Amino acid sequence: MTLSTEHAPEHAPKMARLSLSERLQPWLPVLLVPALVLAGYLMISSPSSWLTLTVSGLAMGMMIFVIASGMTLVFGLMDVINFGHGAFVSFGAFVGVSVLLVLSGMTGAPSLLLNLLAVGAAMLAAMAVTGVLGLGFERIIVRPVYGSHLKQILVTMGGLIVAEQLIHVIWGGEEIFIGRPEMLKGSVTVFGATLEKYRLVAVGLGLVLFVIMRAVLRNTKLGLIVRAGVENPEMVQAMGYHIRRVFVLVFVAGSALAGLGGVMWALYQEMITAHMGMEIMILVFIVVIIGGLGSVEGCFIGALLVGLMQNYTAFLEPKLALISNIALMVAILMWRPQGMMPVIKAK
Amino acid sequence: MSDPILQLSGVKTDIAQYHILHGVDLTVPRGQVTMLLGRNGAGKTTTLRSIMGLWRPRAGSIHFDGTDIAGLAPPQIAQRGIGFVPEDMGIFADLTVEENLILAAISGPIRRDRLDWVFRAFPALSTFWKMPAGNLSGGQKQMLAIARAVIEKRGLYLIDEPSKGLAPAIVSTMARALKDLKSDGASILMVEQNFSLARALGDHAAVMDEGRIVWTGAMAELAADAALQERLMGLKMEVA
Numbered sequence: 386m387t388l389s390t391e392h393a394p395e396h397a398p399k400m401a402r403l404s405l406s407e408r409l410q411p412w413l414p415v416l417l418v419p420a421l422v423l424a425g426y427l428m429i430s431s432p433s434s435w436l437t438l439t440v441s442g443l444a445m446g447m448m449i450f451v452i453a454s455g456m457t458l459v460f461g462l463m464d465v466i467n468f469g470h471g472a473f474v475s476f477g478a479f480v481g482v483s484v485l486l487v488l489s490g491m492t493g494a495p496s497l498l499l500n501l502l503a504v505g506a507a508m509l510a511a512m513a514v515t516g517v518l519g520l521g522f523e524r525i526i527v528r529p530v531y532g533s534h535l536k537q538i539l540v541t542m543g544g545l546i547v548a549e550q551l552i553h554v555i556w557g558g559e560e561i562f563i564g565r566p567e568m569l570k571g572s573v574t575v576f577g578a579t580l581e582k583y584r585l586v587a588v589g590l591g592l593v594l595f596v597i598m599r600a601v602l603r604n605t606k607l608g609l610i611v612r613a614g615v616e617n618p619e620m621v622q623a624m625g626y627h628i629r630r631v632f633v634l635v636f637v638a639g640s641a642l643a644g645l646g647g648v649m650w651a652l653y654q655e656m657i658t659a660h661m662g663m664e665i666m667i668l669v670f671i672v673v674i675i676g677g678l679g680s681v682e683g684c685f686i687g688a689l690l691v692g693l694m695q696n697y698t699a700f701l702e703p704k705l706a707l708i709s710n711i712a713l714m715v716a717i718l719m720w721r722p723q724g725m726m727p728v729i730k731a732k
Numbered sequence: 733m734s735d736p737i738l739q740l741s742g743v744k745t746d747i748a749q750y751h752i753l754h755g756v757d758l759t760v761p762r763g764q765v766t767m768l769l770g771r772n773g774a775g776k777t778t779t780l781r782s783i784m785g786l787w788r789p790r791a792g793s794i795h796f797d798g799t800d801i802a803g804l805a806p807p808q809i810a811q812r813g814i815g816f817v818p819e820d821m822g823i824f825a826d827l828t829v830e831e832n833l834i835l836a837a838i839s840g841p842i843r844r845d846r847l848d849w850v851f852r853a854f855p856a857l858s859t860f861w862k863m864p865a866g867n868l869s870g871g872q873k874q875m876l877a878i879a880r881a882v883i884e885k886r887g888l889y890l891i892d893e894p895s896k897g898l899a900p901a902i903v904s905t906m907a908r909a910l911k912d913l914k915s916d917g918a919s920i921l922m923v924e925q926n927f928s929l930a931r932a933l934g935d936h937a938a939v940m941d942e943g944r945i946v947w948t949g950a951m952a953e954l955a956a957d958a959a960l961q962e963r964l965m966g967l968k969m970e971v972a
Contacts, residue, residue, distance in 0.1 A: 609835045613824040620822035623784050624880070625810035625838040728826055 414725035418689050425697045436578035438696045444584035446692025447591020448653060450685050452646035453669045453676075454598060455639015461615035461679015461728055463632045465527055466534055469541035470643055470669065471662030472548030476518060477511035477644025478651040478661060479556050482563045484510045492566040500566035504652070511648045512641040518548075519640025523633055545663060552659040560658045563651060587649055594642075595685050602681060611635060615679035615728050668695075671710050675717040677724030686725060687717075736795075737762040737888050737919045738783070743792035743802070745782045752778045754943040755792065760888065760936075765910075765920040767930040767951055770940035771966055776923040777819055779940070780890045783921075784816050785809045797887055811838065815881035819892040819923075823873045825866025829857050832865050836880035843884075850879045853909040871902035878906070882913060889913070891922040895929050907932055931955040939964040 409416075422439055429435040456470045484507040485492055491503035526544045530536040564570070569583045602608035610631050614621045618628045643662075650665065651657045672691050676683030691710050698709035717725060738760035745753040753775050760766045768776045781787045783794055785806040794802040801809050810816070824832055833842060833850070851858040854875035860868060865876055874894055881889055894910070895903045903926065910933055914920065924930040930937070934951035947954075947964050954960060 606834070609827065609831055612831075613827055613835055616824050616826055617822055619786060619806075620818065620824070621835075622806040623786060623810055623816045623818070623822070624836055625807050627805070627807045 414683065414686050414721075417725075418686060418693070421690060421693050421697075425693065428701060429697070433576065433578035434700065436576060437580060438700050439693065440578075440580050440584055440588065442693035442696035443689060444587040444591075444653070444692070445695060446689035447588055447595075448646055448649045449665070449668055449672055449691060450591055450688035451594055451649060452643050452665065453672045453684050453688060454594075454681055455635070455642045456669060457673045457676060457679055457681065457684045458611065458615065458635050459632075459639050460673060462611065462618065462628075462635055463531065464534075465531070466537045467527065467541045468538055468666070469522060469526065469544035469548065470639075471664075471666040472522075472545045473515040473519060473640045473643035474647040474650065474662035474665055475552055475657075475659055476548060476662075477515045477647030478657045479552055479561075479647075479659075480514045480644070481507035481511040481648030482561055482651050482657055483556075485563060485566075492564075495567050497568040500568045503566060504569075504648075508645050508648050511644040515644025515647070516637045516641035519637045520633070522640065523636045527636070549659040549663070556659075558659070560656050562656050564655065565652055569652075583652060587653065590649070594645075595681075598681055607631070607634075612728075668710065671714045675714050675724055677721075677727035679728040680724065680726040683724055683726030735762050736760060737797060738921065739793075739795045740779070740783070741793045741795075743779070743782055743794060744790045745778055745787050746790050747778070747787060752943055753782060753789070756782075756940075756943070756945055758938055758945050758948070760919060760921050762919050763917045764935040765914050765922060765933050766936045766938060767934035768921060768923045768938050768940065769925075769927075769930060769954075769965060774940040775943040776940055777892055778943075780816070780818075780892050780921070780923060783809075783890060784814065813887035815884075815886040815889045817877045817881050817889070817891040817894065819896065821873050821877040823865045823868075823876055825864060827865055828863060829861050829865055829868070829876060832876055832880055833857075833883050836883045839884060846883050846885070849912075850883060853912060854879055854905070871898050871905075874898060874902070874906065875909075878909065882918075887919065889918055889920045889922075891920060893923050893925060895924065895926040903929060927955075927961075 425439065426432070426435050429438065452470075452474055456467060459465050459467055485503060488503040488506060491499040494500070522544060526540055527537070530540050565583050569586060572579045572581045573585070574580070602612055610621060610626050610628075614626075614628050614631060621628050647662065650661065654661075668691055672684055672687040675690070676685070676687035690713060694709050694713050695706060699706040721727070736759045738758075740756050740758040743753055743756040744751070756775070756779055758768075758779070768779065770776055778787060782789050783796075783801075785801070785804055785808070789802050792802060793800050796809075796812060796814065799812070801812065824835070827835070833847075837843075854872075856868075856872045857875060857879055860872065865873065868876065878891070878894060881891070891910075894906050898906065907929055910920070910922075914933065920933075922930075922933070924933075931951060937947075937949060937951045937954045938945050939947040939954070941964070947960075954964075
């Protein structure tokens with residue numbers, strides 16, 4: 386390398402310290418979560434009920450995040466609206482529950498280790514099956530309709546219906562009830578509040594997944610390619626990266642995460658149906674939209690807000706529970722029309 | 733003219749139902765700077781994007797280092813050693829300056845000597861190293877766009893209007909950096925509307941009009957002939 390330059394450019398950047406409000410600006414969405422928790426505390430008279438509802442809301446939020454995270458990346462990376470994402474939730478739940486039923490000896494044993502091993506096996510099986518399904522779904526259903534949102538909506542919705550019917554063919558048309566593993570049943574009492582053990586496990590698992598996902602996106606080259614690809618896929622290609630291959634990888638990973646979310650949701654609800662995926666998609670869409678399309682951090686915060694809002698409202702005013710999240714979405718979009726943490730897309 | 737690094741023959745490119753390039757013939761010599769000039773809408777940006785594979789040519793050949801790259805996908809073309817600075821800079825605003833450069837180094841970690849050169853040429857990039865690139869000023873973004881292309885040694889650099897919308901002080905920073913790059917023997921094909929910059933950097937010039945190359949020759953020859961400039965580009969430029 387013989388390049389040399391002795392020239393210091395005249396252009397000297399001027400630096401001025403940002404004001405407190407400017408520094409807080411990017412963190413405002415993050416502050417919404419503690420703000421909502423505080424509002425819940427003030428509105429719910431009993432602290433123990435508030436704690437129970439908060440843990441329940443966080444658990445629900447974490448499960449929605451696991452399901453929605455892959456979808457937001459797919460949306461951001463290739464501008465693909467996948468209404469079929471719910472199919473992976475349902476398939477994951479059915480595969481996972483089938484594995485749990487086969488391993489009933491382990492789930493029924495009074496051993497936390499055996500219980501967790503059984504749940505882990507169910508989750509891995511669900512992720513493997515939904516990952517492979519995702520690969521086929523991308524190749525057969527999504528790939529021919531790149532660039533056309535209307536076709537994507539129609540075709541992926543069709544894919545969801547086909548998947549539901551396949552579940553009916555394989556597992557029958559009836560719902561399946563599934564009990565939680567022995568050591569995850571019941572609850573613990575903390576500060577007088579009754580906290581279900583499974584919900585605490587769901588919160589922990591969701592947090593671990595978020596930390597791993599964020600670490601991959603922030604600290605690996607693959608993560609950089611994905612983040613850059615969400616913003617400007619054409620430039621990523623012009624730099625020498627095959628964005629289509631990355632997209633397939635993200636689609637498969639997103640499908641597998643949806644499958645994992647399906648198993649978590651199945652154990653949360655203790656019952657599964659073929660259309661459970663379609664039902665949860667309403668919340669998933671709200672989370673993806675309010676988080677900002679393509680933003681994993683926004684998706685995480687959005688999921689926590691949705692989970693907490695749903696639980697607090699169901700306790701305070703059950704009739705409003707159904708519309709509370711729609712109201713949350715409207716409020717956030719009025720504040721930030723592109724979502725809480727939008728990814729700046731290239732024109 | 734020395735051994736060409738890039739040769740376009742009869743390149744025709746369409747965008748939707750419009751024919752933009754009507755048979756571009758262009759030779760870019762190795763180790764020199766070729767300026768691609770012309771009126772707005774003449775097809776200069778389309779030519780660069782066609783070389784990069786971002787708009788696939790309908791006909792013609794594009795030989796880079798002896799291999800026909802027309803029809804290859806953009807990643808394959810970039811991996812063969814072509815660095816691209818687009819007109820809109822293509823900065824990843826959510827990524828930090830550091831992350832933008834890490835991503836640009838496609839063959840592995842950033843080499844220390846290349847990074848040292850980037851920091852000497854564009855000190856603002858070291859100042860804002862950990863800052864999201866979206867927070868940079870327009871001039872700093874252009875510096876980052878060029879830094880991304882040169883962070884690894886490439887066979888050819890395609891640079892689209894590096895001075896567009898920049899203040900004179902920043903244009904001169906840019907010019908010095910590009911001169912250094914040129915003195916290192918880099919092959920550059922650059923689109924530029926700023927004739928002073930084009931004259932200062934260019935060894936050769938190719939003028940486009942209506943999707944074709946209508947004149948090629950030495951940059952000095954074009955710079956010295958006001959009548960020729962007016963005939964080719966419709967504007968009377970300052971004559972050296």
